[in-house]
Each structure stands twice: as C-alpha cells, then as structure tokens.
Amino acid sequence: xxxxxxxxxxxxxxxxxxxxxxxxxxxxxxxxxxxxxxxxxxxxxxxxxxxxxxxxxxxxxxxxxxxxxxxxxxxxxxxxxxxxxxxxxxxxxxxxxxxxxxxxxxxxxxxxxxxxxxxxxxxxxxxxxxxxxxxxxxxxxxxxxxxxxxxxxxxxxxxxxxxxxxxxxxxxxxxxxxxxxxxxxxxxxxxxxxxxxxxxxxxxxxxxxxxxxxxxxxxxxxxxxxxxxxxxxxxxxxxxxxxxxxxxxxxxxxxxxxxxxxxxxxxxxxxxxxxxxxxxxxxxxxxxxxxxxxxxxxxxxxxxxxxxxx
Numbered sequence: 001x002x003x004x005x006x007x008x009x010x011x012x013x014x015x016x017x018x019x020x021x022x023x024x025x026x027x028x029x030x031x032x033x034x035x036x037x038x039x040x041x042x043x044x045x046x047x048x049x050x051x052x053x054x055x056x057x058x059x060x061x062x063x064x065x066x067x068x069x070x071x072x073x074x075x076x077x078x079x080x081x082x083x084x085x086x087x088x089x090x091x092x093x094x095x096x097x098x099x100x101x102x103x104x105x106x107x108x109x110x111x112x113x114x115x116x117x118x119x120x121x122x123x124x125x126x127x128x129x130x131x132x133x134x135x136x137x138x139x140x141x142x143x144x145x146x147x148x149x150x151x152x153x154x155x156x157x158x159x160x161x162x163x164x165x166x167x168x169x170x171x172x173x174x175x176x177x178x179x180x181x182x183x184x185x186x187x188x189x190x191x192x193x194x195x196x197x198x199x200x201x202x203x204x205x206x207x208x209x210x211x212x213x214x215x216x217x218x219x220x221x222x223x224x225x226x227x228x229x230x231x232x233x234x235x236x237x238x239x240x241x242x243x244x245x246x247x248x249x250x251x252x253x254x255x256x257x258x259x260x261x262x263x264x265x266x267x268x269x270x271x272x273x274x275x276x277x278x279x280x281x282x283x284x285x286x287x288x289x290x291x292x293x294x295x296x297x298x299x300x301x302x303x304x305x306x307x308x309x310x
Contacts, residue, residue, distance in 0.1 A: 176274025
C-alpha cells in the first residue's frame with residue numbers, strides 16, 4: 001500500500017497535479033455567539049451549524065469581564081478582573097434547540113457574568129444545570145480601591161479551564177488600578193495563554209491594564225484612561241461577531257482633573273480600569289462562545305485512479 005501511495009504522489013508531482021495538504025487550523029468551520037448576554041438563551045444547531053460533528057469539535061468559552069470602580073474622594077478605584085476561559089473537545093449538541101448563556105460585563109461571577117453551553121435545553125437556566133456541558137465564571141467587578149478578583153475556575157464543567165486575571169488596585173491621591181487582561185487560545189501553537197494582571201497604581205498618572213493572552217493577545221490599555229485592545233488571537237468566524245480572544249484590560253485613570261476616567265476592557269472578557277474620584281469607571285467586556293468543528297467525512301467509496309502503478 002505504501003508503494004502504491006508513493007507512486008501516486010510521485011506521478012502527481014511529475015504531472016503538476018496539486019495534492020491536498022493539511023490545513024493550518026485544526027477545524028474548518030467556526031461559529032460564534034456573543035450578542036445575547038447575561039441571560040439564558042437558545043440556538044438551533046441544525047439551523048446555524050448544520051454540519052456540526054459531535055465526534056470532531058472544539059468549544060471555547062470566556063466569562064464576562066468585571067467593571068472598574070470609582071474611587072472615593074481623593075482616591076483611585078480598583079480595576080475589574082477578567083473572565084476565566086474554558087475549552088474542550090468533542091461535545092455532543094442536540095440537533096434542534098440547545099441552551100446557552102454568554103456572560104455579561106460587570107455581572108455576578110457565577111450568574112449573569114458566567115458563560116455556559118448545554119446539550120439540549122430541558123435544564124439550562126443556571127451554570128449548575130443538569131444539561132450544562134461546558135461552563136466558566138466571569139471576573140469580579142471592583143467595589144473599592146482594591147483590584148477585583150479574577151474569574152475563577154471553581155466548579156467549572158467540562159474542558160480544561162484557565163483562570164482569569166486580577167485587576168490592579170488604586171490608592172489615596174493616586175490613579176485607579178488597571179483592568180485584568182483576558183486569557184486566550186493562540187492559533188499558531190494551539191496553546192491557551194493566561195491574561196496579565198492589571199497594574200497597581202503607584203503615582204497620580206495612572207497605570208496600564210493587563211496584556212491579553214500573555215504577549216500574544218490584545219494590548220493593555222495605555223494610562224491614563226486608555227481602552228484595552230481587542231483580542232488578537234482566535235479564529236475568524238461566522239455568527240454574531242468576530243471570534244478574537246485574549247483581550248487587553250482597560251487602562252486606569254490618572255489622579256487629575258483631565259484624566260479621571262478608567263479605560264474599557266477589550267473584547268472578549270477583559271476587565272475595566274479603575275477611575276479617580278468623580279470620574280467614570282471603565283467597563284469590562286462581555287464573554288463569548290466559539291464553536292469549531294470538522295464536518296463528518298464523506299462516505300464515498302470511489303477508488304482514485306493511481307497513475308504509474310501498472
């Protein structure tokens with residue numbers, strides 16, 4: 001058999017016939033959900049992903065990012081934590097209606113800020129519902145000058161979870177803390193990288209948010225008040241939105257009358273930057289669900305003509 005295949009390949013090369021090569025990405029189809037956030041919803045698999053293959057797929061989910069905090073008089077507020085990420089392969093989805101939720105920014109970490117996917121929709125109203133096949137928590141919103149907690153992997157269902165990143169802390173007569181950067185999957189090496197923590201404020205000039213997905217993700221928000229960069233890693237997909245992940249956290253405010261506001265986190269799942277007193281806190285960014293799959297292979301039994309065998 002090896003001789004036959006080798007002969008066929010050699011003949012094809014000599015005749016200038018292009019042979020198929022392995023694609024760079026492991027999955028040929030991608031669909032993303034991100035528009036209905038903070039509340040359980042449904043999708044019809046047969047309608048939006050008719051070629052879905054329960055035996056060859058990957059799902060990536062990110063929780064919503066936490067919002068920053070406005071500091072008390074003379075103080076900078078803390079930055080929001082980024083949502084956690086969960087990723088797994090070969091999930092079964094019902095051919096009809098399936099439930100899901102995309103985590104909202106600034107939501108409660110295990111309810112409105114959480115992201116999950118269900119097989120079917122009979123029981124899919126909460127993150128702990130019986131039909132949940134993949135789930136993850138959102139990042140915390142800052143409630144003081146202390147940076148907020150990262151999205152946790154506690155009780156995550158399915159897959160391999162990656163914790164989010166913490167927000168930075170503000171302080172007295174200082175600017176706000178930076179928002180946490182979101183984790184993300186780097187396409188080039190198919191590896192999940194953690195997001196960077198938001199910087200703590202040490203002066204009155206503001207600090208940067210965390211880098212998304214290590215050094216490969218979206219840029220951190222530039223101080224003061226700069227928005228975090230959207231994720232620069234992830235597949236290009238059909239569906240609601242682009243599937244980029246690994247977003248940068250929002251930059252923090254400065255302690256001045258002109259740079260009071262915190263920057264917003266990048267898409268998807270990054271935390272917002274903290275604000276100085278009387279400013280506006282940066283908002284975190286919602287989560288996302290990314291479906292990837294290869295359709296069921298053709299069952300054709302046609303025997304290819306092998307050149308140069310006889």
